[in-house]
Amino acid sequence: MIELLREYWAMVVGFFGIAIFQGRLSQRVKALEEKPECVPETVCSDRRDACQKMQEKEFAHGSTEFGDIKKLIMQVKRCSEEQHKMIMEHLLKMHE
The missing domain is CATH 1.20.5 (Single alpha-helices involved in coiled-coils or other helix-helix interfaces)
Known part of the structure; x- marks a missing residue:
């Protein structure tokens, strides 16, 4: 089967x-x-240059956003570690 x-x-x-x-x-x-219709080589190179510039601009913008996000993640991680330490200290004091 x-x-x-x-x-x-x-x-x-x-x-x-x-x-x-x-x-x-x-x-x-x-x-x-x-x-498709043939286009002059200059038109192709102009389009290619425009696309390259746009990709570089988007990449630069994305890398700055990624850096900002990475900083925020580190801040959240630091805060959560501090909260964890505070909670553990409080629990240890209660247990004593």
């Missing part, structure tokens, strides 16, 4: 895998058939 279920599952997975592969292949063929 288990072997039959495994075979059935393999057939289902295989069917969907083939369907996905054929769908992607047909998309690629359509893209090749449509042939």
Whole structure:
């Protein structure tokens, strides 16, 4: 019974895998058939430069945000350690 279920599952997975592969292949063929218009090399380089600048700007912004988040996490960690120490001291005093 288990072997039959495994075979059935393999057939289902295989069917969907083939369907996905054929769908992607047909998309690629359509893209090749449509042939986009040629653009001058200067336009491509300008677009590439603009994308590069935008990525660098986003990366710089993200790295500063990451630094801020990291500082906040350290502050929270410090506060929780202090609270833990205070609680432990209080419990030890109560136990004495």
